[in-house]
Amino acid sequence: MILFKMEWKKQYKSFLIWTLLFMFLSLGFSAIYTQMFTPAQKDSMDIMLKSLPDSMLKTFNIALSGPASMFEPVGFFAYYFQYLYLAACIYASLLGTQALINEESEGTIDFLYAQPLSRSAILFSKFIANFTILSTFWLLSALASLGSLLLFRMSGDPIQEIINGVTKIYLYEWLVLFFFLTLGFFISSILKHARHATSLSLALVFGFYLLGIVGDLLEKLNFLSQWSPVQIGVPSSILNNGLDAAPIVFLFSLVFLTASFYCYRKRDFQS
Template identity: 55%
Template sequence: MTLFKIEWRNQQKALIIWLSTFLSLLLIFSAIYPQMFTPVLKQSMEQMMASLPDSLLGTFNIALSGPASMMTPVGYFAYYFQYLYLAACIYAMLLGTQGLIREESDGTIDFLYAQPIARWQIVQWKLLVSLLQLALFWVVNAFATSLFLWFFKEKSDATAEIIRGVRIIYCGEFFSLFFFLCLGFFFSTFLKNVKQSTGVTLSVIFGFYLMGILANLFDKLHFLGEISPISQGIPANLLVNGLSNQWWILIVSLLLLGLSFFFYQKKDFRN
């Protein structure tokens, strides 16, 4: 429990910064919606978007019809939130990659390892703190999104559809966030310094994001979108496909978590 309190205190500042940034951006983009989608502008945007090639629309995950239509509150939210979702994946993986390596970088690993606590318990408590903070971050954002979209919606927009769309997006994307948290913990068992975590995190996140782009551009590479957790969690894809493709992400995540416990047990600590 002492390790839990220490970890919570160490990560609390980052949680507040990320949460404040997300809430501010969600409020700003939600407030823009009624200004952008007046009847005249809506018609102009539909005509402009319809003239673009399907491959380009697919690359930017823009839908002009169906549940992910950009001309609806949830579809508009899905479009801009895909970029915030990318940032959330970075946050989730940073929580993992920095989780088990921080003490080695700070030179306090001997103190931690001298405590009456097993190595698997170190991973357990650090994972629990990171998972709770990630869940808190996501739940607060989901509640704020529903509130902002409801407050700035047009009279013709159905509240039930907004809540349903937000629920599908946030539930589906949490599978991807959990995957990157577990993947971060897995990498953290091999990293030598906490400074390496940022480079590894950005490389992995944007690598998976690029796989999704290539899948949309080239039919022969469509399979890349099926194996990219980033692509599976894109809001527009979730609104169309639901949560049917998320369970394999959970299975791989649990496998990575098990490997993290295993390799941390074998790790050779060095200052």
């Protein structure tokens, strides 16, 4: 419980910044929807987007028809939210990669030595704290996104469709964030210094992101997109196909979490 409270106290400022930023951006983008997609604007946007090559539409995950159509409220949300989702993956990865190594880098590892806690208990407490932080951030973001879409929806937009679409996106993407949190924990259990945590988190997320883009653009390398947790969690893809890889993503998350416990117990601390 002590470590849980310490972790919350350490993270609450960044938690507030990330949460408020997501809420503000969701509100702002939702307000744009009613201005951009009036009947006249829809026709001109449809003509313009159809003139773009398919490769560009695929790269930016722009759908012109189906559940993820950009001209529908949930589809428009899916388009702009893919960039916020990418940022959320970075946040989840940062929480994981900094969770264990910070104590050693900041010289507070001696405090943990003094506690009647095993290394497994230390890691478990830190994981639960960061898991709670990430889940709370995602829940508040979901409520803000849903509330913003309902507030600025057009009169003919079906409320239940908006609720179902946003709920589906957030539930499936939470699993991807959980993956990056556990992967970050594993890296933190073997990392030598906290100064590498941020760069590694960015490299992981953008590396998987680029892997997915290459897989989508090159037919011969299409299998790469199936190995990118970022790509399979793209909102438009979730609306069209769900998340068939959910069991695999969850399994890899458990593997990384288990490996974190093993490596952390074997680690030689430097106080």
